[in-house]
Amino acid sequence: MSKIIAVTMGDPAGIGPEIIIKSLAEGELSGAPAVVVGCASTLRRILALGITPQAELRVLDSVADAHFAPGIINIIDEPLANPESLKAGVVQVEAGDLAYRCVKRATELALAGEVQAIATAPLNKEALHSAGHLYPGHTELLAKLTDTKDYGMVLFTDRLKVIHVTTHIALRKFLDTLNRERVETVIGMADTFLKRVGFENPRIAVAGVNPHAGENGLFGDEEIVTVGPAVEAMKAKGLNVTGPCPPDTVFLQCYEGQFDIVVAMYHDQGHIPLKLLGFYDGVNITAGLPFIRTSADHGTAFDIAWTGKAKSESMAISIQLAMQLA
Structure with missing residues (x-):
């Protein structure tokens, strides 16, 4: 049996529906074993705008009914109550709730073994919260839905890979909770x-917290008290790990091939270099879940939603990578 990927719509008022159609309607992914979990009516509205390649939409009763062929997009329908009232590029409670329901439904399919991986289109955190789903983002939502305690956000490109110690928390809280x-x-x-995706002996670099990794305590002691001992403990377990490394150079070193992945301490420390070097082809992966989850590494782009301007490369690569890793 081929591996089937669930693709969640994300916030329907954003670029998610558009980039999903662009990814699956033509090119290498046309006819790929991917099932979209989202609002079928919204996808029809996008197709009617003429801003994407055309495709035949097939609404399924179950994943088992999917038929994969070029030009066909299979859909598990999670309908909006009033799809015609949806406004592009606007924060809406109904849209935030739909984004949550799509992730929940896809997670249920993955845990049941009906799909083997999930690729997620971007959701809008304000809309998600307005609907009463108080999660910082996909990563924390998926961890809750799967009862996963230890998880991490990985940003993935061919030449630079980053995993985060913390993500969606304030810097002040990060420093207070670092351990x-x-x-x-x-x-x-x-x-x-990395071993799961084919690296036999992963070379891991760990970024420091402070400028120049603290300069032996001159700019802070987090490297001496916390990060350094953690690195030494994992070395003792046989891992190929280096650090704490100065954050202003370690990402370039990884990009140039000295390391396979960087452990970043907080959100922007890892996101800024990754998005500078791989904004359009970067993929977000949640490590630690019981299934593979990938995501386009950008937001809902409300300012260009439903205009045809959205680039679909990151979404397409996230779907391709989910298939490969599954």
Whole structure:
């Protein structure tokens, strides 16, 4: 049996529906074993605008009914109550709730073994929260739905890969909560993840917290008290790990091939270099879940939603990578 991927619509008022159609309607992914979980009526509205390649939409009763052929997009329908009232590029409670329901439905399919991986289109956090789903993002939502304790966000390109110790928390809270156990856990997840995707002996670099990795305590002691001991503990377990490394150079070193992945301490430390070097082809992966989850590495882009301007490369690559890793 071929591996089937669930593709969640994300916020329907954003670019998610558009980039999903662009990804699946033509090219290498046309006819690929992917089932969209989203609002069929919204996809029809996008097709009617003429801003995407045309495709035949097939609404399924179950994943088992899917028929994969060029030009066909299979859909597990999660309908909006009033799809015609949906406004492009606007934060809406109904849209935030739909984004949540799509992820929940896809997760149920994955846990039941009906799909083997999930690729997610972007959701809007404000809309998600307005609908009463108080999660910082996909990563935390998926962890809750799967009862996963140890998880991490991986940003993935061919030449640069980053996994984060923390993501969607304030910098002040990050410094207050940073601890050796979490750093060790993320180093271990980096090693397990890379081995899962084909690296025999992953070379892991761990970024420091402070400028120049603290300069031996001159600019802070987090490297001495927390990060350094975590690195040494994981070295003792046989992992090929280096650090703490100065954050202003380690990402370039990884990009140039000295390391296979960087453990970033907080959200922007890892996201800024990754998005600078791989904004259009970067993929977001959640490590630690019981199934593979990938995502386009950008937001809902409300300012260009439903205009035909959205680039679909990151969405398409996330679907391709989910298939490969599954």
